[in-house]
Amino acid sequence: MKRLRVLLCAAVVLTLAISLPAAATTAAAPIKIGFVYIMSGPFATYGQFAKQGAEMAIDEINRAGGILGRTVEARFEDSTGKPDVGIRVFRKLVFQDKVDCLVGLDSSGVANAVVPALLQMKTPLIITHAATPDATGSLCNRYTFRISLNLSQNVKAAALIAAETKARTWTTIGPDYAFGYQSWEYFQKYLKQIKPEVSFLPDGQVAFPPSKTTDFSAYITKIMQAKPEGVLISLWGGNLIDFVRQADQMGFFNGEFQVLMTLGGAVEVLDALRDKMPKGIWVGTRYWFLANESALNRRFREDYFSRYSQYPSYNAHGAYGAVYAYKAAAEKAAATDKEAVIKALEGLSLELPVGPITIRPEDHQALTDACWGKTFADPAYPIRILKPMRVFAGEEITPPVSETGCRMTP
């Protein structure tokens, strides 16, 4: 009797073992995209907005039949802004969740750590926010792509605007990590090329407050006392909100010097500041929802607003764009095999709400437009909008591959 039972169990198990894999292959497996953003801590809002953009894109695509007939699924992980955590969650997504593509990254620090690790993970990553030029520059590799505006592009636009102002001595206030330092380094390089007579204040008269700073008064005082003619501000997120409120009260925006904020046009910043954002300040962003009146952009911002009751921020647009870029690449390659998708992404041109972009095959950086504008109070919007707007074409602001330091091994 016992022997019969054992045989019966074995038979059941064997039948299941044979039939289940077969069952899995008859229904089309979904395409999995892994998203890694900062989901906790002071920059959690960026991860939240990216998730919103990604989910909207995936819902739209699934409603229209998916990619190559397969539904798309998302997996979101929290990088917490730390490189070691970033690498860990990337590995989990690739080896455990078996994602077909990776999308992400808010922190340039995490990007610089994760990009070399992709060589082992052999999975394409589409960067949508982290702006360090190194990701498609000195650290470039065949798995790393970026569809968003990077630091060198945005700062080139800043330099072009700065050159048109009367300011000749410049200083900076930026966060105390690679992003702040590189923004300043590239700004000096580009502005000097356009307007050789400018000068830059020395180390003792620039400010790089640590990211955890909440009281910027000492830095504000330091810069104001240095009496510059222009200040480049590369602070972002919560830092920028705190800084603007505190600086405004200390007379920073009284017009004594020119102020440029490379990420002042971020919707999360404008939304938090509302009337506290001074008017007439040049600000940049990675995507401005009113910069482009194409049908695609109009539909994107209306759908986003009706779904989330907010204007789309650049992080939402980035994640949204990455999903569509992946779709375009998979359809171009007629496969979701990672190598085929990588080949298809190189040189890919597609239209996104920000405008048409082309992913340069030599360094995998997208040529995309940059929008800067002066903050303006428009009664139709609860936040400051940009008016006048200056849109810089991707070709005008993207450095040639030879300058990026990228040497891609095929």
Added chain:
Amino acid sequence: METLVINTLNGLSWGMLLFLISMGLTTVFGVLGVLNFAHGALFMLGAYVCMQIMQIVPSFWLGLALGPLLVAALGVLIERYLLRRVYARDVSFQLLLTFAILLVLDDAVLILWGPAYHVVEAPPLLAGVFRLFGHTYPVYRLFLIIVGPMVGIGLWFFFQFTRWGRIVRAAALDREMAEGIGIRVPLLFSAVFGLGAWLAALGGALAAPQQSVAPSMGDRIIIESFIVVVIGGLGSFPGAFVGALFLGLLESFGTVFAGHAQMALPYLLLAVVLLVRPRGFFGREV
């Protein structure tokens, strides 16, 4: 002259905020012997609750009065139902527990209010600026410079001269003896922890008009509060005051004169004090 005055004001306003947070930390340590890692989260909660109250009734003064009281009540609950269980055990249990509470509160705030940045308006009375050396300076910072010592003096007065204050000091000095003469020490501990939470939350509510209310906003100030408490002397009020003042001014002037080294200054100060005088400026002999 201008640099000196403005930097002093900057340093004092930051220092006084630090003082408020450190007072709560040092009181809880002095009386309960607990180093509360969740103190920064209570600071953050104070800011969030104040903001929430202001969304219902747009009055900063109401938020300032009511918010910290609500957080203090939460503090009492935490002490009564969580912390009390680990007093008898090794100190490491306390640290783990308060750290766990910090993580839980951080995520709770994310769930309840979402990750977005919130901004709290200063009340019209304090929202203005005044002219200083040809620039403007916010009135609110002056308010902080005044409020800090006021709360400090009030609390010091309470501990020195009132009956309840003496009872608390007695329990801190010798717990068994205090229980022996009939003081209900467990109740007292809950009350003191609630006071510590109230001070942290008060700091949070006061900080809210100046900095954005965001997740993990307590991170930076809590690290510096620990430094203040150690250099001032664990459990010492005047120590917290002097330590906070010193650190605030050091950071303010350090930013201008020390350049990149400025970030290291608080930690260097901590290291020096620990090496030269480990009990801090006003600490008792261990």
